[in-house]
Amino acid sequence: MRAVILDRPGTQRVGDRPDPTPAAGEVVVRVHACGICGTDLHILDGEFPPTPYPITPGHEFAGEVVEVGTGVSGLSTGDRVAVDPSLFCGRCWQCQRQRGNLCEDWNAVGDTVDGAFAEYVAVPAGNCYRLPDSVDYSAGALVEPVACAVHGLRRLDLELGSSLLVVGAGTMGLLLMQLAHGAGAYEVAMVDQDPSRLTLAAELGAAATATSVEEIVDQHRGGFDYVVEATGVPAAGQAALGGVATGGTFMVFGVAPQDARLQVSPFEVYNREITVVGSMAVLASFAPAVNAVASGVVDAARMVTHVEPLDRFADAIQLTRQRAGLKVQVRPS
Amino acid sequence: MRAVILDRPGTQRVGDRPDPTPAAGEVVVRVHACGICGTDLHILDGEFPPTPYPITPGHEFAGEVVEVGTGVSGLSTGDRVAVDPSLFCGRCWQCQRQRGNLCEDWNAVGDTVDGAFAEYVAVPAGNCYRLPDSVDYSAGALVEPVACAVHGLRRLDLELGSSLLVVGAGTMGLLLMQLAHGAGAYEVAMVDQDPSRLTLAAELGAAATATSVEEIVDQHRGGFDYVVEATGVPAAGQAALGGVATGGTFMVFGVAPQDARLQVSPFEVYNREITVVGSMAVLASFAPAVNAVASGVVDAARMVTHVEPLDRFADAIQLTRQRAGLKVQVRPS
Amino acid sequence: MRAVILDRPGTQRVGDRPDPTPAAGEVVVRVHACGICGTDLHILDGEFPPTPYPITPGHEFAGEVVEVGTGVSGLSTGDRVAVDPSLFCGRCWQCQRQRGNLCEDWNAVGDTVDGAFAEYVAVPAGNCYRLPDSVDYSAGALVEPVACAVHGLRRLDLELGSSLLVVGAGTMGLLLMQLAHGAGAYEVAMVDQDPSRLTLAAELGAAATATSVEEIVDQHRGGFDYVVEATGVPAAGQAALGGVATGGTFMVFGVAPQDARLQVSPFEVYNREITVVGSMAVLASFAPAVNAVASGVVDAARMVTHVEPLDRFADAIQLTRQRAGLKVQVRPS
Amino acid sequence: MRAVILDRPGTQRVGDRPDPTPAAGEVVVRVHACGICGTDLHILDGEFPPTPYPITPGHEFAGEVVEVGTGVSGLSTGDRVAVDPSLFCGRCWQCQRQRGNLCEDWNAVGDTVDGAFAEYVAVPAGNCYRLPDSVDYSAGALVEPVACAVHGLRRLDLELGSSLLVVGAGTMGLLLMQLAHGAGAYEVAMVDQDPSRLTLAAELGAAATATSVEEIVDQHRGGFDYVVEATGVPAAGQAALGGVATGGTFMVFGVAPQDARLQVSPFEVYNREITVVGSMAVLASFAPAVNAVASGVVDAARMVTHVEPLDRFADAIQLTRQRAGLKVQVRPS
Numbered sequence A, B, C, D: 001m002r003a004v005i006l007d008r009p010g011t012q013r014v015g016d017r018p019d020p021t022p023a024a025g026e027v028v029v030r031v032h033a034c035g036i037c038g039t040d041l042h043i044l045d046g047e048f049p050p051t052p053y054p055i056t057p058g059h060e061f062a063g064e065v066v067e068v069g070t071g072v073s074g075l076s077t078g079d080r081v082a083v084d085p086s087l088f089c090g091r092c093w094q095c096q097r098q099r100g101n102l103c104e105d106w107n108a109v110g111d112t113v114d115g116a117f118a119e120y121v122a123v124p125a126g127n128c129y130r131l132p133d134s135v136d137y138s139a140g141a142l143v144e145p146v147a148c149a150v151h152g153l154r155r156l157d158l159e160l161g162s163s164l165l166v167v168g169a170g171t172m173g174l175l176l177m178q179l180a181h182g183a184g185a186y187e188v189a190m191v192d193q194d195p196s197r198l199t200l201a202a203e204l205g206a207a208a209t210a211t212s213v214e215e216i217v218d219q220h221r222g223g224f225d226y227v228v229e230a231t232g233v234p235a236a237g238q239a240a241l242g243g244v245a246t247g248g249t250f251m252v253f254g255v256a257p258q259d260a261r262l263q264v265s266p267f268e269v270y271n272r273e274i275t276v277v278g279s280m281a282v283l284a285s286f287a288p289a290v291n292a293v294a295s296g297v298v299d300a301a302r303m304v305t306h307v308e309p310l311d312r313f314a315d316a317i318q319l320t321r322q323r324a325g326l327k328v329q330v331r332p333s
């Protein structure tokens, strides 16, 4: 089959690899769409430490089951599925308490084993989520980022009728905003440096938008019950923290550099009962994510701005690096 | 002032009563709209035991502050407000743990002290919630039932992306459905015996409707994650319970007769981990209810089908008894 | 190896079976202690429908790892372990939302595949929980029932400082009581028909005991914040329900006959916000259960009243049927 | 009556003041014991901004009801009570959502109105919690700090069977530890610079103690599920944060200077899902706190190390400033 191959950090090519065969409990999926995310860039650049090279990346994908391994029930060839790339060990302390996203021996399809920038990929049957007919493969490949955002929403534990600010109107920020809007946040606001993204945010339901946290907090006396940092930029995180209302919650969703530090006032944490939470990847959030896409709570079509064939993987990466749009996807089949 | 007066159970007249004056900590509100609910019918009929006669009923209301008592800050004449009718004792075991809706010495404006089917009513300042200009008094008088529904939603503690069935498409059922839809229930269904109400339910967001629980459960294999009984009819409650999925929750929202009994299988409660919860009135839910109305999460205009002047109170009651529409309101001013 | 063999419902013998070998991801455990519970009696009597015969039962066990299959990390021969018997499918709707105890394709070691009334048993490595040296095998074999009780406590979601009543002072009731006492229930009471069990309950921390719910509720005005039914007897469940305070929670922990029905007043569920929950088996509760045994929060030694060698399995069953004590265990090695 | 009088910041004397009389809804309490806490020192030194001078401080107290105002039911002269000093406005956004401890117009007996370093004090009837006969006044005056710790425990939302570290073995740290131990934390550890306090900690239930966080984390691989900072010292807070396990929670309970800053890694908050929460004063936590004292979950007697008559208030303050023991109390009656 044709697949993206990273022989070592910093290189990439589309070449031939053997077709995968399903081990016991696995299925082989013919990949129809696979999105590119920041982690893929890190893997390309050799900046995602657990990566073993050579590897075929790609972890945001949907496709069709074409082969079924032994011991698999409930899935057949022809089934259209989105795939949870998570491979939890099932034995560590975190897995034993159902927090597999924090697994001490974490693995993932496309990150530590061969992934979906390829015509075919083998995955555990239990990681497959059937797609309704109304959800096309492009929307299906968006389920993984939506599942990250669903997990984030769960970590927030939104109080009905509250206000929420998302800082960073990229794909993730826009997904988080749409989900929050449909999960009981009655006033949802967005901040981004780029005014064009704010127009889209408003069309997708944001009641207020601004190019800085200070500006939007001025309009919204007392700050927001929930503030989500979805840029990964430390300075944006520090500003975002300042927008949290008394009794409110700040969530770190963006991936900041490891040496970044937020300055947090312990007096304010105590006196104003400010809560800080983080959200890491996917945890039992694929099923609701499929529903979010199918029911239109998130507008998948607007999130995917570019689709490229597998052969043009390098161009797809270029578009992503240039921040030319929102989600860029590759269509291997 | 003009006011509805119930001299004793079974009688009603519109007559003159002295204008109220505000005690310390109180304000007087000029009532612009006051809804009729089932409890009002019980009070008229002498079937609401705590009622002292003579009394002026009316507890779902909005109006304008016209007089401010001593010791009140933060409210001024001219302020447009919806009023929480709850009068919790603040001292009992339930109040001490912030469950005032279960207060052992419960009182309420319009139920145990004079209420809002009158030109003016005196209420504690802390019970007033300011209305945005965009919310008219009719919508403002709907805030109380919305606040009941908000409390119900909180009791459900909805998991993001779940399915929910409301049985009973009256005012309360329709409000519950709209709130659930905007609180993370991605598939919302409704059952009512009356097909005309189901048309409205569908227009307001219900994805599926049917005239019986059995029918809708057939369509939705395995039942619903949440089922809300909003009829008060025991047989409907029993049927509704049968629609709960494994691991799901059944909420009793309707007010059934005291001698009714649900047949609940302890084996299923254990084996399928079925949860049963109840929701009683309002608990710190007025502020989000104002937001729900203001943000359009509930469509207040569609809920109010009849508005009558105070002099036609008897006709308004008649319309309510005939179930001629959804919410019937009286406009005393 | 020697093992209990149930050739068909109603028969039992101790005979020879081939030694198990570990499949990939499995280990073989030399069983040192295995408790008998009500489910075992049902399996013996042919009253546990999913059972395939012939089968070797036994699901409450601890032992020593003696062989390690391929692909297993983190476990070695010589490790002393308690074993979670649950075999969840990992693919169904319940598994996908981390409620594997409600798995649609549920299996368990000793219930649907060969279990631990045998010298050796093969189990998935991920189901093994290492025992501290201070926990002997008899206490280790109690971890499974403790894990059921831990799951029950989690379902209750105890409010700090509340009152709790357990009805039924058998092994499970006594475990639930001890755990609740150490989980923030400041007043714990127990009811059982048998006064001798109440003496033990008091020694283990119950502040009040009685032979009927009516009697104890008389002493504790207003009922209890939490009431746990741990008998499986419908009449006891009905009485227990009557002991729930306004705003309180009733938990069905006992396994009642499938055709039993509780009479539940929907008016009280609504008006007094009574909650009903169930607790089914084990869900990610083995690790805290090991800690509960190790830290002495539950007194394992007092729970195990009889230990028999494997050859005397029939006598052990007899002791259990006669309710001669609390937990009866078998020591195959 | 005799009372402590602070005429202005930095001065203190015991003098005569008029006996208080109860307003409507109030009672007068004859104070039998009143503890000194850090806030009292700040009020003495003019460092608690909301204080109006002259004032009589004292907010941790218990006594006997000696006079009952109009409109008070359920309390009589002779009743022995602990008193919640909180005076929430009941009208602000925080009060409306039942977070009165964050009230925008916060007041408290002894902090902003005259308090209990006096023979008598007038308080709202609803703030009084009856003491069982088994709880003496000295223990009764400890209920307020216990209620702060109960609120802290609620904010932690402890998972059953988890591990917890408290940094700072002063009165508050020791109370938090004892409550956590009785609320499902099976492994409780304490750190303090002063080894003598660690001896007491061990006697009161701490399974492990050390004089530095680094040392105790070395013993407890991977850190603790919950870490509570109870010193108010920023450096201790920073060290404490380093002791949180992956997926764990850090609580700021100590009152740090307003200009202190914790350095928090947003990458770790995201990647290891570290949660930071704060706990501020008392929120509906007096009733469980009375139970904690009455049931012996906290050992009140060991917490109170010095008791002085009112006339020796200056000496009592001196003992507190010298950190001579744990809680110092004054006995005005």
Ligand SMILES: NC(=O)c1ccc[n+]([C@@H]2O[C@H](COP(=O)([O-])OP(=O)(O)OC[C@H]3O[C@@H](n4cnc5c(N)ncnc54)[C@H](OP(=O)(O)O)[C@@H]3O)[C@@H](O)[C@H]2O)c1
Pocket (backbone or CB within 6 Å): A037, A038, A039, A145, A148, A167, A168, A169, A170, A171, A172, A173, A191, A192, A193, A194, A197, A230, A231, A232, A233, A235, A236, A252, A253, A254, A255, A256, A279, A280, A281, A282, A323, A326, D270
């Ligand atoms: N927690 C998880 O499970 C998870 C999952 C997926 C992704 N992530 C992380 O989430 C973050 C967002 O992902 P994404 O795919 O949405 O990235 P993205 O498309 O790059 O979006 C980030 C957005 O933030 C904006 N931004 C940057 N600096 C800003 C500032 N100082 N103030 C306001 N806005 C600012 C960017 O604007 P410009 O383009 O103009 O700079 C961009 O619109 C990334 O850090 C990613 O690694 C986390």
Ligand SMILES: NC(=O)c1ccc[n+]([C@@H]2O[C@H](COP(=O)([O-])OP(=O)(O)OC[C@H]3O[C@@H](n4cnc5c(N)ncnc54)[C@H](OP(=O)(O)O)[C@@H]3O)[C@@H](O)[C@H]2O)c1
Pocket (backbone or CB within 6 Å): B037, B038, B039, B145, B148, B167, B168, B169, B170, B171, B172, B173, B191, B192, B193, B194, B197, B230, B231, B232, B233, B235, B236, B252, B253, B254, B255, B256, B279, B280, B281, B282, B323, B326, C270
């Ligand atoms: N928990 C609370 O805090 C709270 C607050 C307010 C109200 N309530 C209670 O909530 C319930 C609903 O109030 P509402 O104002 O919405 O009343 P409503 O307008 O009378 O609505 C009830 C609806 O249920 C339908 N219904 C009756 N029997 C049914 C059955 N067997 N199957 C299906 N549908 C059936 C009715 O249809 P028909 O009209 O055709 O009979 C009607 O459409 C009442 O019991 C009320 O007392 C509770």
Ligand SMILES: NC(=O)c1ccc[n+]([C@@H]2O[C@H](COP(=O)([O-])OP(=O)(O)OC[C@H]3O[C@@H](n4cnc5c(N)ncnc54)[C@H](OP(=O)(O)O)[C@@H]3O)[C@@H](O)[C@H]2O)c1
Pocket (backbone or CB within 6 Å): B270, C037, C038, C039, C145, C148, C167, C168, C169, C170, C171, C172, C173, C191, C192, C193, C194, C197, C230, C231, C232, C233, C235, C236, C252, C253, C254, C255, C256, C279, C280, C281, C282, C323, C326
């Ligand atoms: N939910 C779960 O995950 C789970 C797990 C394990 C077990 N269970 C179930 O939990 C229940 C208890 O198990 P167990 O092993 O503790 O059983 P057990 O030893 O038989 O204990 C039951 C106790 O309840 C007492 N009892 C019976 N009827 C009573 C009544 N009317 N009033 C008061 N007490 C009464 C019994 O007394 P006498 O002996 O005098 O009759 C006995 O002391 C069983 O139904 C079992 O199947 C559930």
Ligand SMILES: NC(=O)c1ccc[n+]([C@@H]2O[C@H](COP(=O)([O-])OP(=O)(O)OC[C@H]3O[C@@H](n4cnc5c(N)ncnc54)[C@H](OP(=O)(O)O)[C@@H]3O)[C@@H](O)[C@H]2O)c1
Pocket (backbone or CB within 6 Å): A270, D037, D038, D039, D145, D148, D167, D168, D169, D170, D171, D172, D173, D191, D192, D193, D194, D197, D230, D231, D232, D233, D235, D236, D252, D253, D254, D255, D256, D279, D280, D281, D282, D323, D326
């Ligand atoms: N959140 C709330 O609602 C609330 C309520 C009451 C009190 N508080 C706050 O809680 C904190 C504790 O109160 P408290 O009455 O228990 O005070 P305390 O008696 O002064 O106790 C503080 C303890 O921390 C120790 N400590 C100081 N620096 C340390 C370090 N670097 N490492 C380890 N231990 C250190 C102290 O030891 P040394 O004595 O040797 O210095 C002392 O034993 C204070 O900040 C207080 O203001 C908060």
Ligand SMILES: [Zn+2]
Pocket (backbone or CB within 6 Å): A088, A089, A090, A091, A092, A093, A094, A095, A096, A100, A102, A103, A104, A105, A106
């Ligand atoms: Zn793991």
Ligand SMILES: [Zn+2]
Pocket (backbone or CB within 6 Å): B088, B089, B090, B091, B092, B093, B094, B095, B096, B100, B102, B103, B104, B105, B106
């Ligand atoms: Zn009350």
Ligand SMILES: [Zn+2]
Pocket (backbone or CB within 6 Å): C088, C089, C090, C091, C092, C093, C094, C095, C096, C100, C102, C103, C104, C105, C106
């Ligand atoms: Zn399953």
Ligand SMILES: [Zn+2]
Pocket (backbone or CB within 6 Å): D088, D089, D090, D091, D092, D093, D094, D095, D096, D100, D102, D103, D104, D105, D106
């Ligand atoms: Zn307030």
